Amino acid sequence: MPDFHVTSPAVPLPKMPTQLENAMDTLIQVFHHYSGKEGDKYKLNKGELKQLLTSELTEFLSCQKDPQLVDKIMRDLDTNKDNEVDFNEFVVLVAALTVACNDFFEEQLKNTGI
């Protein structure tokens, strides 16, 4: 009778995604949740962008009093001027906001001397 030493499963178990992989996946899922609502489902029109900002970046928007803000963000992000925001343009917004949050976080760490 053969002597089987099974040290790993015959079919590899799928790896659990890491925290960073989960975060990257969230950016993709959140974008498509809103971009898929109407029109081109791979791009955010102004209404979809506004919904995304209002629902997903509530802390950021709550400090902003400018009623033209969504228009301004749309203009800044829409680098190819098609009046819509694609995923690449959206990631630029997320990156810029995350860098701003990190600057604030590092400043706090430096002030507390940790």
Next chain:
Amino acid sequence: MPDFHVTSPAVPLPKMPTQLENAMDTLIQVFHHYSGKEGDKYKLNKGELKQLLTSELTEFLSCQKDPQLVDKIMRDLDTNKDNEVDFNEFVVLVAALTVACNDFFEEQLKNTGI
């Protein structure tokens, strides 16, 4: 006796962060978990970058066979040439990888005709 109609708590309850805010926070926490290990605690040196890539981007690295990959990524990201990667440089990597994942995801959606 006064008639109190309490419709909201006296002290506002802290809002739960949204999925997107959590994802942005994760990028910051993951970066600082590795950058804080040695040397300048706000920057990744080559060893810290390698640890971060190996532990947090396992799926991405598992497809790569190039033994010089970490050196190449370090060279590409380190735009200010101080031999370290700061948070702004790190976000560029995450953004580029997420855009690549999204391209793949959109291609799959288009092929399945959903």
